[in-house]
Amino acid sequence: MKPVQKPSDPRLAILIAAVAVAGTVLIALPFLITTPSAAPAAYSPTATSAAEESLPTVAAPAQTASPAVQPTPTPETVAAIDYFRANADKERYIQWIREISGDVEVTIEGKPTRIMTRYSYAMFGGKENAKGFEYMLERIRQWIPAENIAIEPFQYIDGMGANTWQNIVLTFPGKSLPDEQVILSAHYDSVVVFMGDSFEAAPGANDNGTGVASLFELLPLLPKMQFERTLKIIFFSGEENFQEGAAGYVRQHKDDNIIGVINLDMYGTDRDGDRCFEMYVGKLDGSLGLANLIIDVIDRYDLNLTYDVLTTNAYDKADHRPFWESGIPAVTLMENFLTDSTLWGGGCVGMDRTDCWHLPCDTYEKINVDYAFDVGLAGIFTALELAGANPVIVGN
Numbered sequence: 001m002k003p004v005q006k007p008s009d010p011r012l013a014i015l016i017a018a019v020a021v022a023g024t025v026l027i028a029l030p031f032l033i034t035t036p037s038a039a040p041a042a043y044s045p046t047a048t049s050a051a052e053e054s055l056p057t058v059a060a061p062a063q064t065a066s067p068a069v070q071p072t073p074t075p076e077t078v079a080a081i082d083y084f085r086a087n088a089d090k091e092r093y094i095q096w097i098r099e100i101s102g103d104v105e106v107t108i109e110g111k112p113t114r115i116m117t118r119y120s121y122a123m124f125g126g127k128e129n130a131k132g133f134e135y136m137l138e139r140i141r142q143w144i145p146a147e148n149i150a151i152e153p154f155q156y157i158d159g160m161g162a163n164t165w166q167n168i169v170l171t172f173p174g175k176s177l178p179d180e181q182v183i184l185s186a187h188y189d190s191v192v193v194f195m196g197d198s199f200e201a202a203p204g205a206n207d208n209g210t211g212v213a214s215l216f217e218l219l220p221l222l223p224k225m226q227f228e229r230t231l232k233i234i235f236f237s238g239e240e241n242f243q244e245g246a247a248g249y250v251r252q253h254k255d256d257n258i259i260g261v262i263n264l265d266m267y268g269t270d271r272d273g274d275r276c277f278e279m280y281v282g283k284l285d286g287s288l289g290l291a292n293l294i295i296d297v298i299d300r301y302d303l304n305l306t307y308d309v310l311t312t313n314a315y316d317k318a319d320h321r322p323f324w325e326s327g328i329p330a331v332t333l334m335e336n337f338l339t340d341s342t343l344w345g346g347g348c349v350g351m352d353r354t355d356c357w358h359l360p361c362d363t364y365e366k367i368n369v370d371y372a373f374d375v376g377l378a379g380i381f382t383a384l385e386l387a388g389a390n391p392v393i394v395g396n
């Protein structure tokens, strides 16, 4: 850390004092999050997957975690999270989903339209019914200064040739540890596979309107926060085509020091009311550390959520996959999509997933708003803690 300069502004003094207190925790964090607590066999490199699959559900590591994996957030970070929580709104949350899934008309570039599909080929092929990318940018530009916004194209080569699609990357540079990056992401593209035509209608309200809307609740507040680490909010396209957006991002940013990725993808279904979601964690130690932090956050902020933590049996067709393949810690939060295959947690009973996955019926009214909103909070709070968020004094 740089030496602390003598501040002339009392508000700055408070901030710097808080940062100084935070220093120990912050410096320790990268070590902490790569140090999983005792989770027997679950991530042992010598264990076979067959053996792991036969294991009964074991207690969540959070219950036996050493203090090292429960970093105490600074008062400033707690204040930033409280500030976000007080301003996030469930009615607006579902309204974003209605807009992005074509349920209601939106105005884009001054013209009324409906976003009937966010299929990447349609969005980036000039289709009039597929203005999802333009909608995202217009919204984001209302909230985030231009210097924080980057449109990052990537190439996806299919049987017909090369396509150029776009990720939207928002960067908030860290103050004390700018080289360490925390990523909070959601894909904004959609698809229908089992029925219908993705060029005509792919509402994707749950998949992944739920994740995009969570981040939309956060975005207007980000200019009112500062961060110790660099925070990147990324909206990926091309997820529904083999996670090409995330893969393109990892190719372009392989030399970045990404300490953790929290990816939000499809969590609108909870018919059995157990408030359970799945974390796809995989086998990297850093990902296990992220999962422990999410569990800790759920507890400390009384989010009243249950969860399954999946390691060897994790679903791998979401945007965490390209990060894992490059050894970058990443966790995806999703509804109870799989049958019981967890090694920790064990909160989910059976499978409780949407009937409308990748179908034209993936519409807003099927979303359990209370549950979806809170799963989003769990992911966002965790990213804000990892990034060391500080509120900026309002009005200054």
Ligand SMILES: [Zn+2]
Pocket (backbone or CB within 6 Å): 187, 207, 208, 239, 265, 266
């Ligand atoms: Zn998805």
